[in-house]
């Protein structure tokens with residue numbers, strides 16, 4: 001009897017095993033290859049990742065990529081030329097992909113308070129019709145809009161949505177201590193402190209409940 005290294009022998013032997021192995025290999029080979037592409041206009045390289053992350057996690061995932069000594073970061077789209085390059089290069093794969101943009105403020109004006117993670121100037125936008133709308137009062141991150149909208153248009157969405165992302169690599173250093181980045185870090189730090197305080201309060205309450213009454 002043939003054995004199969006891909007699934008347990010109980011469910012797999014003979015021709016079934018060969019078929020499943022071929023399917024597994026086909027799925028592996030059909031995955032889009034990761035490949036950096038050069039935008040001749042600005043000298044930057046780009047890559048696109050379909051695996052979905054929360055926005056905050058996508059920042060770290062992008063930073064874990066390197067190419068020719070350049071560290072990746074979530075794409076910053078600062079011109080019509082760059083936006084067109086991305087949509088022409090990646091086509092529909094560019095839909096619902098994170099970019100490195102976030103909004104500060106209370107969101108009463110969804111167009112106000114946007115920043116690039118790199119600290120680059122926010123003076124180009126390509127919002128989809130009706131966006132940004134801060135739907136539900138929770139949309140303060142930016143991703144490329146999904147199907148049913150013009151390709152390459154933008155949407156504000158919640159940071160805890162799941163999306164793939166586009167990586168950008170720049171041969172020149174990305175500013176690391178710009179006001180926008182510092183503010184973003186302060187926001188993140190504030191969130192961590194608030195979360196820790198909440199956990200500490202809950203632990204204190206549990207300890208209080210668990211503490212036996214003093215004998216009198």
Ligand SMILES: [Ca+2]
Pocket residue numbers: 131132133134135139155156157
């Ligand atoms: Ca929106």
